[in-house]
Amino acid sequence: MSTTTPTHLATQVYQIFIKATPEQLWDAITKPEFTARYFHGARITVTPDHYESLGPDDAVWGDAGVEVFDPPRKLVHGWRSMYDPTLNEESESRVTWEIEPDEDGVCKLTVTHDRLEGAPRTAEAVRGEGWMGVLSALKTLLETGKPLNG
Amino acid sequence: MSTTTTQVFTIFIRATPEQIWDAITRPEFTVRYFHRSRITITPERRASLAPDGSVRGDTAVEVFDPRRRLVHGWRSLYDPAMAQEPESRVAWEIEPGNGGVCKLTLTHDRLEGAPRTAQEVSGAGWMGVLSGLKTLLETGQPLYR
Numbered sequence: 001m002s003t004t005t006p007t008h009l010a011t012q013v014y015q016i017f018i019k020a021t022p023e024q025l026w027d028a029i030t031k032p033e034f035t036a037r038y039f040h041g042a043r044i045t046v047t048p049d050h051y052e053s054l055g056p057d058d059a060v061w062g063d064a065g066v067e068v069f070d071p072p073r074k075l076v077h078g079w080r081s082m083y084d085p086t087l088n089e090e091s092e093s094r095v096t097w098e099i100e101p102d103e104d105g106v107c108k109l110t111v112t113h114d115r116l117e118g119a120p121r122t123a124e125a126v127r128g129e130g131w132m133g134v135l136s137a138l139k140t141l142l143e144t145g146k147p148l149n150g
Numbered sequence: 151m152s153t154t155t156t157q158v159f160t161i162f163i164r165a166t167p168e169q170i171w172d173a174i175t176r177p178e179f180t181v182r183y184f185h186r187s188r189i190t191i192t193p194e195r196r197a198s199l200a201p202d203g204s205v206r207g208d209t210a211v212e213v214f215d216p217r218r219r220l221v222h223g224w225r226s227l228y229d230p231a232m233a234q235e236p237e238s239r240v241a242w243e244i245e246p247g248n249g250g251v252c253k254l255t256l257t258h259d260r261l262e263g264a265p266r267t268a269q270e271v272s273g274a275g276w277m278g279v280l281s282g283l284k285t286l287l288e289t290g291q292p293l294y295r
Contacts, residue, residue, distance in 0.1 A: 015274050016161075017281035019293055104294045108274065129160045129253065136162035139281070143289055148164055149249045 009123040011114040016135045019106050020142040022099045026072035028142060029097055037147045038137035051077035059083070064092060074098050079113065081122050090119035111135065154268045156259040161280045164251050165287040167217040167244045173283055174220060174242055182292045183282030196222040204228075209237060219243050224258065226267050235264035256280065 018025065028034040032043035032054075042061050044053045048069040053062030064078030075097040081087035096112040111131055116123040137148040163170060173179040177188035177199075187206055189198045193214040198207035209223030220242040226232035239260040245253045256276055261268040285293040 013273065015277045017274075017278055017293060019285060106293060128158065129162075132160040133162055136284070139284065140164060140288060143285060148162060148251055 003120065005116050005118070005120040005123045009120075009127055010116045011112065012116070012123070012127055012131065014111045014113075014131045014135060016109050016132075016139055017102065017106050018109055018139045018142055019104075021105070022072035022101055022107055024142055025099050025107055025109060026075075028138060029075060030071075034141070038141045039134055046075065046077065053082075055083060067094070068096075072099055079122070081119075081125065084125070087119075087122050087125060090122050093119050093122060109135065109138075154265075154272060155261040156257065157261070157268070157272055157276070159256045159258075159276045159280060161254050161277075161284055162247070162251050163254055163284045163287055164249075166250070167246055167252055169287055170244050170252055170254060170283075171217045171220075173287055179286070183286045184279055191220065191222065200228065212239070213241070217244060224267070226264075226270065229266075229270075232264070232266045232270060235267050238264050238267060254280065254283075 030044070030046040032045050035042055035044040041056045042053045044051070044062070046066060046069070049066055051062060051064045051066050053060070055061045061083040062080060063082065064080055066075070066077045068074050068076035077095055079093045079095045081090070092115070093113060094115040096114070098110040100108045100110070102108050113126055113131065140146065140148040175189070175191040177190050180187055180189040186201050187198045189196065189207070191211060191214070194211055196207060196209050196211055198205070200206050206228040207225060208227065209225055211220070211222045213219050213221035222240055224238045224240045226235070237260070238258060241257045243255045245255070247253055258271055258276065282293040285291065
């Protein structure tokens with residue numbers, strides 16, 4: 001296992017289009033009663049100062065600073081994968097959420113996970129279906145009112 | 151750059167492999183999520199028609215394995231500049247998962263000679279189509295009116 005992240009994985013960008021208002025998306029990203037239904041069961045609370053993620057058993061899955069808190073447009077926070085002992089040893093990376101209204105009541109949501117140069121295992125764990133699993137479930141929850149899985 | 155000449159997109163959809171296969175290969179479905187294109191895919195050929203009947207795509211089918219895998223050529227005939235670029239290739243893979251959810255993976259490759267097409271379909275391009283496909287299958291309604 002290499003100790004540095006391949007260049008093409010150090011900055012990962014994911015996009016999805018969701019029929020929801022920017023406010024609904026913002027709430028779904030920042031409030032635990034929503035995140036518990038699409039983000040691997042994690043109860044995530046984001047305030048202007050802090051990002052906190054708790055597992056179903058109250059274990060701390062994430063605990064990081066918030067760099068930008070601009071409702072309902074842009075959120076930037078640190079990322080540490082504390083749910084896995086090996087990933088937890090890696091340096092902090094960064095996640096940016098951008099919400100842009102499109103036509104017909106649809107928003108474009110862009111997630112950028114960057115600063116992954118020093119976190120190769122995290123980069124591998126979140127790539128592709130990692131983030132797209134979360135974003136697919138977020139879309140299903142907002143459009144149907146039900147979780148994607150279960 | 152390998153990231154733009156081979157582009158991979160993944161989305162998870164609550165639908166059966168049969169439903170996803172039909173939505174990809176039949177014009178009555180594609181017209182509701184794929185820029186209003188009426189796309190018909192047979193074991194031999196993929197034909198895409200615009201609402202005005204003009205040809206948006208017309209390429210051979212390489213793999214036609216219903217409910218699992220589809221591989222076909224891609225030419226962007228809907229745009230004069232992109233239409234001059236050489237053919238690239240699109241692969242769709244459907245994998246059943248837990249709880250009635252399928253993973254759909256779309257790989258657009260062989261884009262080395264088609265930089266304009268590569269730019270056009272990247273990111274929001276394919277993800278707009280896949281987002282519309284997911285919404286149609288899960289809600290019965292198009293994402294965009």
